[in-house]
Amino acid sequence: xxxxxxxxxxxxxxxxxxxxxxxxxxxxxxxxxxxxxxxxxxxxxxxxxxxxxxxxxxxxxxxxxxxxxxxxxxxxxxxxxxxxxxxxxxxxxxxxxxxxxxxxxxxxxxxxxxxxxxxxxxxxxxxxxxxxxxxxxxx
Amino acid sequence: xxxxxxxxxxxxxxxxxxxxxxxxxxxxxxxxxxxxxxxxxxxxxxxxxxxxxxxxxxxxxxxxxxxxxxxxxxxxxxxxxxxxxxxxxxxxxxxxxxxxxxxxxxxxxxxxxxxxxxxxxxxxxxxxxxxxxxxxxxxxxxxxxxxxxxxxxxxxxxxxxxxxxxxxxxxxxxxxxxxxxxxxxxxxxxxxxxxxxxxxxxxxxxxxxxxxxxxxxxxxxxxxxxxxxxxxxxxxxxxxxxxxxxxxxxxxxxxxxxxxxxxxxxxxxxxxxxxxxxxxxxxxxxxxxxxxxxxxxxxxxxxxxxxxxxxxxxxxxxxxxxxxxxxxxxxxxxxxxxxxxxxxxxxxxxxxxxxxxxxxxxxx
Ligand SMILES: Nc1nc2c(ncn2[C@@H]2O[C@H](COP(=O)(O)OP(=O)(O)OP(=O)(O)O)[C@@H](O)[C@H]2O)c(=O)[nH]1
Ligand SMILES: [Mg+2]
Numbered sequence: 001x002x003x004x005x006x007x008x009x010x011x012x013x014x015x016x017x018x019x020x021x022x023x024x025x026x027x028x029x030x031x032x033x034x035x036x037x038x039x040x041x042x043x044x045x046x047x048x049x050x051x052x053x054x055x056x057x058x059x060x061x062x063x064x065x066x067x068x069x070x071x072x073x074x075x076x077x078x079x080x081x082x083x084x085x086x087x088x089x090x091x092x093x094x095x096x097x098x099x100x101x102x103x104x105x106x107x108x109x110x111x112x113x114x115x116x117x118x119x120x121x122x123x124x125x126x127x128x129x130x131x132x133x134x135x136x137x138x139x
Numbered sequence: 140x141x142x143x144x145x146x147x148x149x150x151x152x153x154x155x156x157x158x159x160x161x162x163x164x165x166x167x168x169x170x171x172x173x174x175x176x177x178x179x180x181x182x183x184x185x186x187x188x189x190x191x192x193x194x195x196x197x198x199x200x201x202x203x204x205x206x207x208x209x210x211x212x213x214x215x216x217x218x219x220x221x222x223x224x225x226x227x228x229x230x231x232x233x234x235x236x237x238x239x240x241x242x243x244x245x246x247x248x249x250x251x252x253x254x255x256x257x258x259x260x261x262x263x264x265x266x267x268x269x270x271x272x273x274x275x276x277x278x279x280x281x282x283x284x285x286x287x288x289x290x291x292x293x294x295x296x297x298x299x300x301x302x303x304x305x306x307x308x309x310x311x312x313x314x315x316x317x318x319x320x321x322x323x324x325x326x327x328x329x330x331x332x333x334x335x336x337x338x339x340x341x342x343x344x345x346x347x348x349x350x351x352x353x354x355x356x357x358x359x360x361x362x363x364x365x366x367x368x369x370x371x372x373x374x375x376x377x378x379x380x381x382x383x384x385x386x387x388x389x390x391x392x393x394x395x396x397x398x399x400x401x402x403x404x405x406x407x408x409x410x411x412x413x414x415x416x417x418x419x420x421x422x423x424x425x426x427x428x429x430x431x432x433x434x435x436x437x438x439x440x441x442x443x444x445x446x447x448x449x450x451x452x453x454x455x456x457x458x459x460x461x462x463x464x465x466x467x468x469x470x471x472x473x474x475x476x477x478x479x480x481x482x483x484x485x486x487x488x489x490x491x492x493x494x495x496x497x498x499x500x501x502x503x
Contacts, residue, residue, distance in 0.1 A: 006259070032230075033233070034233050034235045036229075038241060039241075052255075055163055056241075057164055084158070
């Protein structure tokens with residue numbers, strides 16, 4: 001099962017907190033899994049993330065959120081994408097997010113979220129499976 | 140990401156309504172050479188021809204993206220819009236790519252008059268320059284005044300990409316001095332403007348002086364950046380490489396263009412007005428010498444050749460009767476009764492109507 005083209009992913013680190021080591025590790029893992037990863041760096045606002053996702057026509061947006069602002073950031077990015085007609089983008093990511101928040105966000109349309117200490121290979125497999133399923137639906 | 144006719148009509152309507160998501164999707168279809176890509180490009184062709192195309196290339200980390208962001212900012216302050224294509228290499232081992240050029244373009248990223256797209260080379264030799272040219276066409280058709288294409292000047296295919304622009308800026312840094320002998324082979328050939336970036340570091344003026352000497356040595360009748368010496372990928376014509384006579388545009392020295400060598404600090408914007416001026420001069424030069432028209436014609440010629448190549452191949456090898464006929468000739472070639480060359484000639488002769496698109500004689 002090979003995809004018809006590489007999966008395109010935007011990796012961003014919203015919020016004001018310091019380093020982007022985690023996001024960089026994720027970006028490298030996704031690249032090593034054969035994906036085209038647009039990396040936008042630190043301090044990204046939801047507007048910057050959504051604009052980049054639209055312009056880059058990505059399939060997936062991966063956000064690394066450590067600041068605790070996940071309950072506002074994820075829905076806002078999703079909303080901005082929807083406003084521009086991109087309700088087909090998988091918005092996923094990780095950070096220190098309590099399980100019940102994950103459930104709430106999932107109900108709002110956010111994809112699976114990964115807690116700290118998750119192996120990047122879990123995220124890779126999740127994205128690959130999601131993409132393969134979408135390609136099957138389109139075919 | 141294919142586009143059936145109805146879907147592609149909707150996409151074109153959204154594109155005409157200037158929806159960024161539609162622009163982005165059209166570029167994806169063109170990049171993937173997906174179904175409907177030829178139809179989309181044909182539909183957009185009439186709207187092209189307005190944008191000035193500028194290539195920016197140079198060694199890794201020279202400050203290309205930072206410079207592109209500064210150029211875009213300067214164009215925006217003149218009221219011009221800009222589309223940017225930033226190309227990064229695909230890993231030969233994994234097929235993946237890390238596209239990081241946007242980081243340096245943050246300052247202009249939210250401007251609605253700016254569009255930035257990151258592309259991976261996808262290991263497509265030659266195909267990359269064709270795809271990039273088509274994507275530049277799409278940005279042109281969308282209405283951008285300037286289209287800037289950033290590529291790392293390392294491999295041949297990246298240099299080919301730079302060649303598809305009207306004007307090509309080669310960015311070096313003071314530390315490039317040692318590598319100048321190897322650089323001059325590839326990068327110097329394609330430079331219309333040279334920029335020694337990171338001039339806040341020692342050695343910039345020295346490199347600038349060295350480059351100027353090198354260019355003076357080169358600038359004889361041999362030198363002359365016109366479309367015929369640049370081409371657009373496919374050289375079908377064998378046109379003379381001599382520049383047209385009498386091009387006295389501002390900044391041009393005599394009848395041939397000698398690339399100016401500038402210094403810049405992209406990090407703080409120093410040298411950007413001079414770079415803009417040099418690009419304007421080069422454009423004026425191209426207009427005055429007819430080089431611009433020649434470049435556009437070279438692009439059109441190359442485009443027709445590409446489309447014809449693809450179409451002929453598809454018609455011939457997509458035809459079941461043809462492949463069956465070829466199968467039937469294998470034994471005769473194997474036994475030495477005939478040769479592959481005779482069979483090829485026979486095959487072309489019997490395929491006249493097929494290649495002309497008049498359908499096949501044999502009922503399916
Ligand atoms: N000192 C100094 N640093 C600069 C200047 N311009 C860019 N840089 C820095 O050089 C580094 C690389 O800049 P980029 O703009 O990403 O360079 P690039 O050529 O696009 O890099 P690649 O796309 O990776 O090949 C960054 O850390 C910039 O901040 C400059 O004029 N002076
Ligand atoms: Mg760059």
